[in-house]
Amino acid sequence: MEEKKCILIVEDERAIVEILKFNLKREGYDTLEALDGETGLELARTKDPDLILLDVMLPKMNGFDICKNLREAGSTVPIIMLTAREEETDKVFGLEAGADDYMTKPFSMRELMARVRANIRRRSLDLNARASVGALLTAGALTIEPSTFSVTKSGEPVDLTQKEYDLLMHLIRERGKVFTREDLMQKVWNYDYFGDMRTVDVTVRRLREKIEDDPGKPQYILTKRGAGYYFAP
Ligand code: CA
Numbered sequence: 099m100e101e102k103k104c105i106l107i108v109e110d111e112r113a114i115v116e117i118l119k120f121n122l123k124r125e126g127y128d129t130l131e132a133l134d135g136e137t138g139l140e141l142a143r144t145k146d147p148d149l150i151l152l153d154v155m156l157p158k159m160n161g162f163d164i165c166k167n168l169r170e171a172g173s174t175v176p177i178i179m180l181t182a183r184e185e186e187t188d189k190v191f192g193l194e195a196g197a198d199d200y201m202t203k204p205f206s207m208r209e210l211m212a213r214v215r216a217n218i219r220r221r222s223l224d225l226n227a228r229a230s231v232g233a234l235l236t237a238g239a240l241t242i243e244p245s246t247f248s249v250t251k252s253g254e255p256v257d258l259t260q261k262e263y264d265l266l267m268h269l270i271r272e273r274g275k276v277f278t279r280e281d282l283m284q285k286v287w288n289y290d291y292f293g294d295m296r297t298v299d300v301t302v303r304r305l306r307e308k309i310e311d312d313p314g315k316p317q318y319i320l321t322k323r324g325a326g327y328y329f330a331p
Pocket of ligand 1: 109110
């Protein structure tokens with residue numbers, strides 16, 4: 099039998115923790131809970147969860163800092179930020195801190211569970227694909243080694259989040275092909291019917307900042323105005 103996936107909930111409102119736990123367990127997941135940021139980071143590091151639901155406003159350490167901390171340490175665990183405010187800046191901050199996705203409270207439990215499933219499924223596919231897809235990919239100064247998930251630029255390692263890596267792989271595998279935001283939302287995030295297209299744009303921007311010499315004049319990930327994004331052929 100397949101081992102149960104474990105979701106870490108980092109959230110200081112007990113009522114939200116309880117309802118998340120209830121719904122996640124019903125979906126067949128194990129859960130771990132932290133009611134403050136420090137405990138959340140500690141559990142994320144020591145328990146190696148399969149996904150993290152991360153509140154922003156937390157005692158001791160906020161969600162953005164936890165996220166940055168994990169990414170800087172090289173963690174690729176899928177992270178969904180739970181933002182309390184409608185403010186656009188919170189969403190962008192979360193993505194820039196390295197989150198894969200965010201949901202604004204109050205969120206639909208059905209939608210959140212769908213996103214959890216999509217992120218977990220995506221990760222399993224990637225982990226399986228690592229073993230089978232061995233060919234080294236190169237483009238300009240970039241080298242991607244799919245068997246180890248590693249990306250280097252002129253020999254220097256580039257740290258990408260799971261979604262940045264997935265996006266890069268998706269684009270580079272079909273160089274020159276233009277993908278719409280909707281295509282990418284579906285293929286990279288696995289969302290069929292929902293998802294904020296802004297997520298795609300912010301992830302592209304973040305990826306460019308990491309791999310391009312001049313993110314303002316990209317040479318790898320290009321924009322086809324009014325259509326979408328593509329990798330330079
Ligand atoms: Ca909170």
